[in-house]
Amino acid sequence: MEKISILKDERDFKAHLTLLRIKQSVQNNFIELFKNYKIPEENFVADEIAIVESKLLPQGSQYKDIKILKLN
Numbered sequence: 001m002e003k004i005s006i007l008k009d010e011r012d013f014k015a016h017l018t019l020l021r022i023k024q025s026v027q028n029n030f031i032e033l034f035k036n037y038k039i040p041e042e043n044f045v046a047d048e049i050a051i052v053e054s055k056l057l058p059q060g061s062q063y064k065d066i067k068i069l070k071l072n
Helices: 030-036
Strands: 048-057 060-070
Touching: none
Parallel strands: none
Antiparallel strands: 048 060
C-alpha cells in the first residue's frame, strides 16, 4: 500500500464495522442485549471497497473517502 501513498500502521490491524454509536444514556442492560443480538445473515454483492476516514465532530460525523478500490 505504500506504493499508493498509504503508509503502514505499526499497530496490529483490526478490521471492524461500526454498527452504531451511542450519543445518550441507555438502560443498564443495553450493551448486554446488543452483544447477544443475532444479526441475520445477509448475502450481498459489492462492486467496490472504500477506505474511509471518519471524524467525530460536535455537529456530527464527517466522512472522507481515502481510497476506493473497484472490484471486477
